[in-house]
Amino acid sequence: MASEVVREELDCSICHDLYTEPVTLRCGHSFCLACINNCWDSQGAREKEYSCPECRDTSMRRPEVTRNLRLCNIVKCLHSNQTEKQVTGIVCTYCIYYQVPAVKTCLLCEASLCHTHLGVHNKSEEHVLTEPTTSFENRKCSLHKKLLEYYCSEDGTCICMSCCIAKEHQGHQVEPLKEAWERRVKKLRHLLExxxxxxxxxxxxxxxxxxxxxxxxxxxxxxxxxxxxxxxxxxxxxxxxxxxxxxxxxxxxxxxxxxxxxxxxxxxxxxxxxxxxxxxxxxxxxxxxxxxxxxxxxxxxxxxxxxxxxxxxxMDHVLISGSLLTALMDVVMDLKEKTEICVQKASDLLLNGLASPMCSSGSTNTKRKGQSTICGDQQPDSGGPPVVVKSKQVAHFKMNYSDTVLPRLDSQQVSNIVLDEGTAATNVKLKYKNSFITWSEIQLREETAERFESGQVLSVTRFSSGQHYWDVETSESGYWRVGVAYPCIQRKGQAFCIGDNKESWCLSMLCGNYSAVHDGKEKDLSRRHIQGNRFRIFVNYESGLLAFHHLKDSVRTIHTFTAQFTEPLHAAFWVSSGAWVRINSTPFPL
Known part of the structure; x- marks a missing residue:
């Protein structure tokens, strides 16, 4: 604290900075030699008398000043210490006696200013102030050597006045540099949030x-x-x-x-x-x-x-993995419930045997679910031993269990996709039991209202619930699309192709470039680095999930659509010249 007070005593009361060549007046006050001379020059021209700036001691004649040697030595020593500490940095252009750090640089004057000289510098807009710098070349137009004052939004570059009227920027949106800067900072703050x-x-x-x-x-x-x-x-x-x-x-x-x-x-x-x-x-x-x-x-x-x-x-892979596991657990719990029902029925049948009223000769013809076959096998007058009947009952339980419980598990296997030739365009060729789709140069069938205009076909198979998947192999060249569609998809016109309307979703490949398409909007999948031509299409109808997977060494999700399905879904395929798609009846081995 004491050192700060002492430091303030070494400041000139006129320039408010360290003394430069300090001199002392007869009243005892000290000032910079240049400061007091400038002050008296102004007073002499205006008032014809001279006074001390601090105590106002007045004299009609210009007073003599005495150089303060002790104060000179102290200030010189202090300047020396400050200079040693200033290893790097930009100094004020106008402080000629010692180095004072600059706080701003005027691009018009090409000068750096300390706090003192900044206060008396020209305040007009032409004098653009920036952070201290010694590099002025990048502040001027390299072509016209004029100050950069404008910003061209179309070219994204700073230009001078001459550039504005030059041919290269005619008709472009140009704005003052400060306005462009303020707008960009506002945008950056929004991006920051x-x-x-x-x-x-x-x-x-x-x-x-x-x-x-x-x-x-x-x-x-x-x-x-x-x-x-x-x-x-x-x-x-x-x-x-x-x-x-x-x-x-x-x-x-x-x-x-x-x-x-x-x-x-x-x-x-x-x-x-x-x-x-x-x-x-x-x-x-x-x-x-x-x-x-x-x-x-x-x-x-x-x-x-x-x-x-x-x-x-x-997150697609994580979500789909969890969805599959949840669905699998649903299947297991359903299997458990049905197993308990079947076991209970079997236990009742085994305990009751022939003594059950429902199997007696006097029983009514009313049949109950799960009992009619057993009673039909039993002959009332045969007198056969109960053990034979019970064996038949157990056999029926096994058969009933297989018919009612196991199909739910089997339904999780690959879906059997059968193509509907009635929807196939006249230039679509179907081969190998309608599992291979390719383009034909000739018309192969009569035109009907149900047929697509060109290159497209739907499946007979449709999904309105549950989870399903099927594997396809495609050509590595040409132009093809695979996906799903509602049955109401338009057959002709500009937006009949799958992916180009709200009724369909697809994976598209054109000359090696992959994209996901829905309602005419494409999402580029080039960053997925897809190499290979085998894909799996997965549908979870209730969850509104449609996922496309790439099959190579493992199953890799390349894109997922989420939607609220409102109609049954058909597998859909579209091919152009030089392209083909094959539906695999069994999952591809990995």
Whole structure:
């Protein structure tokens, strides 16, 4: 504190800075030699008398001044210490006796200013002030050597007055540099808010995924499945092993997917932190040119489109894995309920045997579900031993169990897709029991109202509930589309092709470029790096889920549509010249 007070005593009361060549008046007050001379020059011209700026001691003649040697030595020593501390930095252009750090630079004057000289500098708009700099070349037009005062939005560059009227920028949207800078800073602040919100959401997602990783829905699946299949025969035990194997595989996939997703989100969190720091730095800059040039980079200008879409695609595999596991558990619980019903019926039949009134000769002709076949096999007057009847009852139980319970499990296998030739366009060739679709140069069938205009066909098979999938193999060249469609899809016109309307969804390939299409809107899938021509199409009707998977060494999700399906879905295919699609009746081996 004392050192600050002493330091203030070494400031000239006129320039408010350290003394430069200090001199002392007869009244005892000290000033810079240049400061007091300038003051008296002004007083002499205006008032014809001279006075001390502090005590107002007046004299008609210009007073003599005495150089204060002791004060000179103190100030010189202090200047020397400050100079040693200033290893780097830009100094004031007008402080000629010692180096004073500059706080601003005038681009018009090409001069750097300290606090003192900034206060007396020209305040007009022509004198553009920026952060201290010694580089003036990038502040002037390289062609006309004039100050950059405008910003061309179409070319994304700063220009001078001469550039505005030049041929290269005629008709372009041009605005003053300051307005462009203010608008860009406003946009960056908006982006900063969105990025901060995105970062917070990412952190929340990481926490949720970590919690889900510790409480996976398949934790007790093995116990439940084992309990369900404890009392059933060889066929049921085979199905039990199949389901347990599937659960184990899904659990491993889910664990890997969670870990991978957490890693990706951690990386994204770090990127957002770096991005937020950079944006905050740009928002606090006073240099319009640097802000505009730095923020023109792709990571700022293009990040608003669809950065939020990026996380949805990455979560597809996790969501589908969980959906499959949940559906599998629903099947098992349904199997358990039906098994208990069948076991109870079998127990009742075995306990009652021939003594059951329903099987006596005097029984009515009324048949009950699950009993009619048994009673029909029994002859009232045969007198056969009860054990024979009970064996038939057990056989009936097994048959009834297989017919009522097992088909639910079998329905989870690959769907049998049968193509409807009645919808096939006249230039579509169907081969190999209508499982191979290709383009034909000639008309193969008569034109009807149900046929598509060109290259397209629907399946006879339709889905209005449940989960289904089918595998396809495609050509690696040409132009093709595979997907699903409502039966009401238009057959002719500009938007008959699957994906070009609201009634259909598809995966499209044109010359090696893949995209997902719905309602005429395409999403580029080039970043998925798809190599190979085998795909799986998965539908969960109740969940409104349509997923396209790439099949190679493993199943990899490339795109997922979510919708509220309102009509039955048909498998749909479209091919152009040089393209083909083959429907595989069995799943591709991986």
């Amino acid at each position: 969105r990025s901060a919100s995105d970062q917070k959401m990412t952190e929340t997602s990481i926490e949720k995924l970590k919690q889900q990783q510790d409480h996976k829905c398949s934790t007790n699946a093995t116990e439940e499945v084992t309990g369900v299949f404890r009392e059933i025969q060889e066929k049921q035990r085979t199905l039990e092993n199949k389901i347990l194997s599937e659960i184990s595989g899904q659990e491993k996939k889910a664990t890997l997917a969670f870990s991978d997703q957490i890693t990706k989100l951690e990386t994204r969190k770090d990127e957002l932190s770096r991005k937020i720091g950079h944006i905050e730095e740009l928002c606090n800059m006073d240099d319009p040119i640097k802000v505009l040039e730095e923020s023109e980079r792709d990571e700022f200008c293009s990040s608003e489109e669809g950065e939020a879409e990026t996380l949805a695609d990455d």
